Amino acid sequence: MIPECPRTGDPRSRARFQHNPAPEPGQGRSGSGLLSEIKTTIKTEPFTDYYTIIPGKELGRGKFAVVRKCVEKCTGNEYAAKFMRKRRKGQDCRMEIIHEIAVLELATASPRVVNLHQVYEMASEMVLVLEYAAGGEIFNQCVADREEEAFSEDDVKRLMRQILEGVSFLHQNNVVHLDLKPQNILLTCSSPLGDIKIVDFGLSRMVCSHQELREIMGTPEYVAPEILNYEPISTATDMWSIGVLAYVMLTGISPFLGEDKQETFLNISQLNVSYTEEELQQVDQAALPFIQMLLRKQPQDRATAEQCLKHPWLQLSCHHVTKRVEILPVEDHEGSSSSSSSVSSPEPSSSNTTADEEVEDDGPVTEELIVVAAYTVGQCRQSSNSTSEKEVLAAKQKVISKRFKFEEPFSALQEVPGEFIF
Template structure:
């Protein structure tokens, strides 16, 4: 049994230790993220603001327990404070500030993105998933927006964040809540079946496909977040590797994707099997084949794809448009 560090939020007022700025860094499923500064050291952090309820407690506790992983964004402090203006209770998560931004934005800036670099990214994502799965935790919202770089340096580390949908898996196929973002949803969730942490393996397959080609394997062509035709293709596991994007991508990469995107969850590899896959484990030996990924990232189609994701985040997150942190 793996031991977790105890989750005990501080009851002192957060403004006694941190200065909270009005700089919004982003929005998660369950709350907004602001920039804050530690008063004693001057170090900048990201502050996630959650309404204090059972779901938020679960998110904060799970993230706290797993943030020792080198590929998971670290939580350094958690406060439970009451807003003296509204009398509402909030959980305030202080996390490391990921200056490098989102995964796909960084790739968009890389005109020479290669298959070897894609394999390294899959390895880093898999490392985070393995840390969770070994502790019987399913993330349930793996997507590029939740993968951030520590800095803009060439050797920056990629880390997983946003545990708003994460949940402990007590038994096989013990999950049933249909949590998903359209492009990354596995067929078992679309079918309202019970599922388990293998849903993360499917989402990893979608991310890997996009990394290597610049476009998702399943998509809606009519502007809907998820169309009937898209659902049918996901349920059937029907996708291909068009020559325009895939002609020079290795067979090993394609074979890995095929295994990750199997419609039957029990047939998908475990995350440890993914990490032992030659293309992932030996990512440094993968050919430096140039990819056209970043070319697609600059097209109108990519902007439409990202807009669907952003709309879904907006619809799913709690309404925290006005949060007042007032020193008591």
């Protein structure tokens, strides 16, 4: 799946340079950030001799690749088979497929990255047999019209922690994904909500401190400013995309998406992002600093994946907080009996307050009040109090969702001549 020139045309296209020459034999990494060595055995037998392709809806499709569900005949296990064309727009792109295989091998130890099972090669295409994630893309929940189908804020926090764990693993191994978006993050199951799997490493690159890598690549509304400015990419480039992703998961709104691609790029380059959206006002306010520490123009100013994992917004992992309040020993005076009575026999209330009194035979009376405060940290969407308000909100969400669904993956790879900076 290789992008078109980003200066004109369909705003749903991706941009990157022409395919770089394959590295010399024996090199583990090319100057373009591509890995060239793999350990996986490439099978040349007919794929259908060993797998049955399940007829019906495809799991995914791009201009040069299609993903289908399949079943391994000898085990009955389900997998996702990614069929990738080796020749694209008259160019041999086999080395890019080899690079994707190498990155998947490198990420085998991470439970947050999809597993590679086998690889097959035919005359015109290669097939990557991948772990099957039955829950599909998180994109579906991000744009859900109905509140019960959308992510709650607690869902977002749990999934965001897992995304950051996967990205942190990749960054520790000098891999930048460069195309983090809801379509490239899958769920192991949808009901109950499963764990995430990061997929699609076709645009990923290896980075190192002693060599700069500059490329224009990614999905328009998720790309960082340095990509548009043709400045060096780094692990911080992914962190910008995570900031956009967090915004989308919480609100269902794509923060930089414009009417066309040029407006989208202008919004990114000028940091035109709103933090006053109604949907953001309904979530824990700690979420705003989290997003803001990622959507910063200068890469060096953005938080790392490890720093994000320590952010207060991601630390609240449960719905209930128990507070223990110790009351000083009760003095033997006239009002002590009424005070004791009020603690030991509390009236039921909406705050779920309970009390327990322990008295020692030979010591002063010590009372311990345990307050259990039950609350919800926040919801991604909240229902309105009146029917009319619900209808208005539903209409707004529908418009937002349709606008967001307009985004599709890029599909071609081509050098971008001339100026491409706003």
